[in-house]
Amino acid sequence: MHKHFSLLTAVVLVIGLTTIMESRAMGNEPLLDARQQSIVTISAFTTIGDIARLKSALHQGLDAGLTVNEIKEVLVQMYAYAGFPRSLGGIWAFMGVLDERKAQGIHDEIGRDASPIPVDLDRDAYGERVRADLAGLKEIPSTKAPYQEFSPIIDTFLKEHLFADIFARDILTHQERELATIACLASLGRAEGPLSFHIHAAMNTGLSEGQLHDVIKVLRDRVGTQEAQAADDVLAGVLAERD
Structure with missing residues (x-):
């Protein structure tokens, strides 16, 4: 009887653990914290240009513990993927939200500024190393991709501006930047190639499969089914x- 009981207990524990793991893999258990979820929604609504829902997401982000400077950094990064008009629209919306909260007597944490970037930083080498790290490469590729050969200047802009000037700003971690970028590209539409790169990059920064499923869940529940499906297809x- 005791042996049967022990075996039954073991089976139940295994089934329970398997169910939990499957639930996490399917994104049924929230694995992103409130701050991370807010980065997703702020990035998505900025990209779409839905100011009304963006303002709500900004309020939620501040309430979740994002500092003013962290949110500003998300909005600034959006110009690299969604363009200046969307980024500036988000910044204007955020200014309005802060005015509303100030009028209500809410004092939000400003947060720290980015650390100074060394004036002698080799931005080309730094950006190339960051891009390789995000891609999970230990060595810098010796051969260039076709687009790099075809348009060397875009490769320079990617290395020196996006992956150096922007990614070197330490207000957000690389993981948080990848989270924002995935939400942006999923909401932008028809950006499967870059979205695939950045989902790989997000996992290379330590985001789990369950957390990425949770990104899709946040997009589906709060943004839209089209945006969620775009990310889901690429994640698969x-x-x-x-x-």
Whole structure:
């Protein structure tokens, strides 16, 4: 009887653990914290240009513990992927939200500024190293991709501006920047190639499969089914590649 009981207990524990793991893999258990979820929604609504819902997401982000400077950094990064008009629209919306909260007597934490970037930083080398790290490469590729050969200047802008000037600003971690970028590209539409790169990059910064499923859940529940499906389709391909 005791042996049967022990075996039954073990089976129940295994089934329970399997169910939990499957639930996490399917994104049914929230694995992103409130700050991370707010980065997703702020990035998505900025990209879409839905100011009304963006303002709500900004309020939620501040209430979740994002500092004013962290949110500003998310909005600034959006110009690299969604363009200046969307980024500036988000910044104007944020200014309005802060005025509203100040009038209500709410004092939000400003947060720290970015650390100074060394004046002698080799931005080309730094950006190339960051891009390789995000791609999961230990060595800088010796051969250039076709787009780099075709348009060397875009490669320079990517290395020196995006992956150096922007990613070197330490208000946000690289992982948080990847989270914002995934939400932006999923909301932008028809950006499967860059979205695939940045989902890989997000996992290379330590975001789990469950957390990425949770990104899709946040998009589906709070943003829209189209944006969620775009991310879900690409994530499936990324996971198949990594397996």
